[in-house]
Amino acid sequence: METLPKTYEPQSFEGRIYEFWKRAAGSRRASQTSAPRFSISIPPPNITGTLHMGHALQYTLHDVITRWKRMRGFSALWLPGTDHAGIATQMVVEKQLHAEKTTRREVGREKFLERVWKWKTEYGTRIVEQLRALGSSCDWSRERFTMDPGLSRAVRTVFVRLFEEGLIYRGEYIVNWCPRCQTALSDLEVLPKETAGKLYYIKYPLKGIKDYVVVATTRPETMLGDTAVALHPDDERAPRFKGGLRHPSDHEPGDPPDRG
16 A cells, blocks of 8 residues: 655645646637526736735635536636736836836837847746646636737727717826826835825814814814714714814814814
8 A cells, every 4th residue: 555645745736636637628618509698708817926825715715616607507607818017017017127227218119129038938838837736617619818909999989989979088187197207107106105194184064053063083074074974973073063063174263273
């Protein structure tokens, strides 16, 4: 009888199991029959690194749902793909160039794009292999990348259509701006930094009574959008407030100051 190893040795099993999964890949393709259809488009992981436990959890849930649909007779498709992650990918490639004592401007546009595509080939392939190793029952024959020509053309087509319908327009709003990259950033791409703030106390005057309720906030500018103040009936201040509250800007002569 073969002696069992004291610890689990995944390399002794996973390769063989992985090859079995690859041979069974045909069963993951959506058929062209009259069976009811079901599809999930995988939230494409970014090509800026490797998968983590959060990816494993999310994709396991998708896998379970897709397999369950197949078992119920659906022609189920789980469409795989990866995301180019624009600015994030640019940043990791620029870090590589920085380690080589050069910059994207020094290597030039064409050479820099070559480096970016080289990164995509290396790390995008690594991520797909990780997904496959998890046993994800995707239809790998339909794998997509967000910068594929067909997908890029579809995005441009829809963007132009929405613009022509007046659903996309240019406006002014506050953005996260990177002075180095000279571009806007999403909240996910910003590294937060804690700073010492200030607590403001705003006095909201009562209607018909020369009294007020104090509200503390770190964002006094939001006062301009306030339309009401709610108070819990068990609050010790509640018995004083009869007749409702007014907005701080709606004060009358003799009222207390708007702000404390």
